[in-house]
Amino acid sequence: MPPTTPRLDLHLHTTHSDGSCSVRDVMTRAQRALVVALAITDHDTVTGIPEALTIGQELGIDVLPGIEISSRHHEREVHILGYCFDWRQPALLGRLQTLRASRHDRNPQIIEKLRSLGMDISYEEVRELAGTESVGRPHIARVLMQRGYVASAKEAFDRFLANGKAAYVPRTLPDPATAVGWILEAGGVPVLAHPTWIRDSQQGLAQLCRQLKDEGLKGVEVHYSTHRPSETAEYLQLARSLDLLATGGSDFHGVTKPDIDVGIGRGDLTVPAALLEPLKKAAARAS
Ligand code: AMP
Ligand code: ZN
Ligand code: FE
Ligand code: FE
Numbered sequence: 219m220p221p222t223t224p225r226l227d228l229h230l231h232t233t234h235s236d237g238s239c240s241v242r243d244v245m246t247r248a249q250r251a252l253v254v255a256l257a258i259t260d261h262d263t264v265t266g267i268p269e270a271l272t273i274g275q276e277l278g279i280d281v282l283p284g285i286e287i288s289s290r291h292h293e294r295e296v297h298i299l300g301y302c303f304d305w306r307q308p309a310l311l312g313r314l315q316t317l318r319a320s321r322h323d324r325n326p327q328i329i330e331k332l333r334s335l336g337m338d339i340s341y342e343e344v345r346e347l348a349g350t351e352s353v354g355r356p357h358i359a360r361v362l363m364q365r366g367y368v369a370s371a372k373e374a375f376d377r378f379l380a381n382g383k384a385a386y387v388p389r390t391l392p393d394p395a396t397a398v399g400w401i402l403e404a405g406g407v408p409v410l411a412h413p414t415w416i417r418d419s420q421q422g423l424a425q426l427c428r429q430l431k432d433e434g435l436k437g438v439e440v441h442y443s444t445h446r447p448s449e450t451a452e453y454l455q456l457a458r459s460l461d462l463l464a465t466g467g468s469d470f471h472g473v474t475k476p477d478i479d480v481g482i483g484r485g486d487l488t489v490p491a492a493l494l495e496p497l498k499k500a501a502a503r504a505s
Pocket of ligand 2: 231471
């Protein structure tokens with residue numbers, strides 16, 4: 219059943235980073251899912267934004283400039299989404315270039331570990347499959363799938379690529395406050411992505427949100443593909459209590475997360491269209 223409620227999707231990946239679908243493919247899926255406004259939030263790159271803006275005009279979809287930046291807080295990855303920033307700002311472009319370069323330091327080390335475990339793959343073929351400078355573990359997972367070493371990206375992460383597994387290699391990452399600062403300096407709206415990742419305890423998450431709010435954090439990704447209704451309610455309450463915006467998105471990646479589709483997540487995701495105006499107002503104040 220196609221959706222009948224207009225909605226947002228503010229968390230999407232394309233071939234500009236580790237998604238497997240082009241910007242046009244993602245946006246065609248968005249149109250079918252009744253997505254009225256979206257943000258392409260590729261990791262560490264803005265190269266998909268101009269294309270998305272053009273296709274948005276063609277399809278009648280409101281496109282917000284977006285990005286996702288990985289950071290580290292006490293050995294844990296915290297992802298910061300940025301919206302409506304100046305995606306041509308030289309300072310930001312330099313920072314993103316450094317983040318992409320750190321991927322090229324790390325990835326060959328992951329490949330070496332996989333090779334020592336008996337898997338015959340090279341970074342050259344991973345880069346060729348990626349076809350972008352923002353090369354991530356999902357690209358490595360896809361090569362492992364193509365070679366038959368694993369049946370799914372989930373298996374690749376569970377056995378080799380996830381934090382603590384045999385081929386895991388940490389990457390140099392900024393701390394969350396720094397990533398928040400980069401988005402602010404570019405005139406944008408920083409939002410904490412997928413809070414379930416850091417919800418070791420309700421207090422721990424609330425504390426991080428309060429701390430990042432002091433640094434300029436403006437929102438929390440309340441609606442997300444994998445959230446149970448009780449989690450969505452909890453994060454909405456958290457956002458309200460801290461006077462932070464609620465946002466949401468699917469985190470669509472294509473083949474490495476085959477159960478998640480644009481606009482609908484696992485089928486039960488609806489990011490309310492009413493969340494757009496508060497986000498745009500915050501963006502107008504930020505710029
Ligand atoms: P990287 O940017 O190279 O550190 O890779 C991290 C990305 O891998 C995340 O942003 C997710 O998109 C993806 N990822 C993490 N865990 C999994 C998993 N279990 N299955 C599929 N993709 C994953
Ligand atoms: Zn990703
Ligand atoms: Fe993320
Ligand atoms: Fe993401």
